[in-house]
Amino acid sequence: MTTLPIELKPSSNPLSDAEREALLAHPGFGRHFTDHMVTIKWTEGRGWHDAQLVPYAPLSLDPANMTLHYGQEIFEGLKAYRQPDGSVATFRPEANAKRFQLSARRLAMAELPVEIFLDACDALVQQDKAWVPPHGGEESLYLRPFMIATEVGLGVKPANEYLFIVIASPAGAYFEGGVKPVSIWLSEDRVRAVPGGMGEAKTGGNYAASLLAQAEAARQGCDQVAYLDAVEHKWVEELGGMNLCFVYGGGEGRKPKIVTPRLTGSLLAGVTRDSLLSVARDLGYEAEEGRVSIDQWRRDTENGSLTEVFACGTAAVITPVGTVKSASGEWTQGDGTPGEVTLALRAALLDVQRGIGEDKHGWMHPLG
Ligand SMILES: Cc1ncc(COP(=O)(O)O)c(C=O)c1O
Numbered sequence: 001m002t003t004l005p006i007e008l009k010p011s012s013n014p015l016s017d018a019e020r021e022a023l024l025a026h027p028g029f030g031r032h033f034t035d036h037m038v039t040i041k042w043t044e045g046r047g048w049h050d051a052q053l054v055p056y057a058p059l060s061l062d063p064a065n066m067t068l069h070y071g072q073e074i075f076e077g078l079k080a081y082r083q084p085d086g087s088v089a090t091f092r093p094e095a096n097a098k099r100f101q102l103s104a105r106r107l108a109m110a111e112l113p114v115e116i117f118l119d120a121c122d123a124l125v126q127q128d129k130a131w132v133p134p135h136g137g138e139e140s141l142y143l144r145p146f147m148i149a150t151e152v153g154l155g156v157k158p159a160n161e162y163l164f165i166v167i168a169s170p171a172g173a174y175f176e177g178g179v180k181p182v183s184i185w186l187s188e189d190r191v192r193a194v195p196g197g198m199g200e201a202k203t204g205g206n207y208a209a210s211l212l213a214q215a216e217a218a219r220q221g222c223d224q225v226a227y228l229d230a231v232e233h234k235w236v237e238e239l240g241g242m243n244l245c246f247v248y249g250g251g252e253g254r255k256p257k258i259v260t261p262r263l264t265g266s267l268l269a270g271v272t273r274d275s276l277l278s279v280a281r282d283l284g285y286e287a288e289e290g291r292v293s294i295d296q297w298r299r300d301t302e303n304g305s306l307t308e309v310f311a312c313g314t315a316a317v318i319t320p321v322g323t324v325k326s327a328s329g330e331w332t333q334g335d336g337t338p339g340e341v342t343l344a345l346r347a348a349l350l351d352v353q354r355g356i357g358e359d360k361h362g363w364m365h366p367l368g
Contacts, residue, residue, distance in 0.1 A: 002113035004040065004051045006123045011035045011055035017130070024133055027170035029315065030142070034128035034168045038120040041150075042110040044160040051116070053123050056167065066159045067148040073204045074103035075146035077314045078271070079171065080125045080367075082135040083355035088125055089364040090143070091353050093118055095271045100145065103201040108158035109147060117145060118365070120166045126367055131170055138173040138350060142315075174316040179338050179346065181322025182311065184226045184239070185217030186294060188326055191230040192240065192266075199237075199266030206268075210240040222325055224311065228294060229266065236261055236292045242313035243273040244321075246292055246306055247341045255286055256307070256341045262289035272312040272349070278361055279348050285341065297324070301331055308339030310346075317353075318346035 014035035015023075023032045033056050040051040067073050076096045080088050097117035104111045121143050125132070133139030145166045149159030190213040193199025198206055213225045226244065229235040238244055238261065248257040258280045263269050280287035300306035301324075309321040320338040324331055333339075351357030352364070 001115050002048075003115050003119060004048055006038060006051040006053055006119060008053045008123075008127070009055075010053065010127060020130060024131070024139075024170055027133070027139065027172040029171050029174070030169050032169060034124070034131040034141070034170075036124060036127050038124050038166045040112075040116065040120060040164040042112075042162040042164070048110075048112065048116060051120070053127055059163075061150075062152040064152045064154055065149070066151050066153060069154060070149075070156055071203070071205050071208075072107055072109060072149040072159055073146065074100065074107055074109060075144060075202055075204070076100050077202075078121070078143050078145075079140040079314060079353070080132050080143060080168075081140050081353050081355065082132050083366075084135050085355075086135070087366060088129055088132045088141075089355065089366040090121060090125065091365070092271050092275065092363045093121055093365050095274070096145070099202060099269065099271070100147075103203055104147065106198055106201040107203055109149070110162050112147070112164055120164070121145065122367055124166050124168055128168055129367075131168065133170055135354065138317075138354075140171050140353075142169050142171040143167075144169065171315070174319070179320060179343065181320040181333070181336060181338055182223040183221065183323045183325065184224050184321055185213070185220050185222035186324060186326035187213045187216070187225050187227055188233055188294075188328070190216075190227075191233075192227040192237070194230040195264070195266055197266060200263065200268060202268060207240070214240055220325055226324070229264070234293050234295075236294060236297060237264075238267045238270075239311050242311035242316070242319065243268070243270040245273070245276065245310050245312060246297070246300075247308035247310070247339060248300070248305055249307065255284065257286040257288070258341070258345075259288055259290045259292060261292060270313055272314055272317060275349060275361075275363065276312055276318075276345055279345055279352075282360065283344060283348060294326070298329070298331055301333060307334055308342050309333050310339075310342040317350055318342060
């Protein structure tokens with residue numbers, strides 16, 4: 001086990017209780033940040049060092065910082081939830097720590113040991129515990145660990161210095177006033193990731209690659225983009241920031257079956273996706289990883305065998321898909337309202353995260 005002591009240098013002027021509570025009343029997503037951040041440096045030959053908890057503050061970067069030019073950057077996203085007894089627990093932080101290592105390997109960056117990742121998240125949540133919204137609703141504290149290269153120079157190569165940072169931001173309920181289905185634009189020409197590329201890494205470049213299609217989707221009146229595989233432009237992969245799940249059957253005594261696109265290397269292995277495969281089985285559904293083509297998506301919706309489709313990810317947990325639109329047509333999922341299986345899975349997972357449901361899989365990481 002590799003650990004690193006974190007030096008605590010807390011802020012001398014954190015936000016007042018009244019100011020913080022005013023922000024927590026309407027936190028939105030990613031708009032407000034807590035009083036502190038954790039920073040840890042890595043230098044070639046020395047490894048990880050200088051772990052500190054410091055006041056949240058802007059960074060000062062040399063204009064020739066390598067990240068600004070060549071995009072060696074990775075990040076994670078996970079949530080801390082207030083539990084019924086007032087304590088705080090994060091959801092599956094080890095899974096994020098391991099995916100952060102996978103992303104680092106893919107971008108030739110230094111790999112942060114899992115224990116250090118966990119300690120950094122815990123230290124920040126512990127310090128800024130008052131920022132974790134109260135138990136009761138779906139609000140949480142979103143943690144954003146990330147890492148950038150800090151070497152200065154314009155030569156294209158893996159950097160010899162990195163900076164790991166964790167910041168935190170209170171997150172409101174994704175759907176205020178009830179779960180609402182999203183509309184999807186099927187991108188048949190622009191792809192997000194290619195075989196052998198960086199799709200399975202959580203790196204800024206993948207999101208930059210998705211923005212133009214996202215802008216096209218908005219012009220088409222759609223909320224999100226669904227990407228297809230880059231070779232045949234046929235197999236459904238994922239949305240720009242969420243995985244997809246297809247619900248077959250259900251009704252008339254049949255067990256519903258959840259199918260999610262299998263991990264090919266070009267899509268992100270979502271922690272929510274993985275958790276839902278287990279939750280689905282816990283609820284008595286079948287659950288499998290497979291392949292779904294766009295033709296199948298449309299045909300099975302039209303013949304009634306594909307009853308529900310939803311997207312899943314840390315931010316919204318589960319988002320039902322209402323309508324799907326592409327250059328070649330448009331269809332509606334079910335009757336366009338959130339499906340029964342979608343809502344059951346959403347409630348079951350949120351119950352575990354909020355400490356109401358039994359944590360059968362040991363996913364919750366309580367803060368000491
Ligand atoms: C591209 C992409 N796919 C899937 C997900 C869902 O992953 P997770 O469930 O770990 O949040 C995310 C978001 O985090 C994402 O950015």
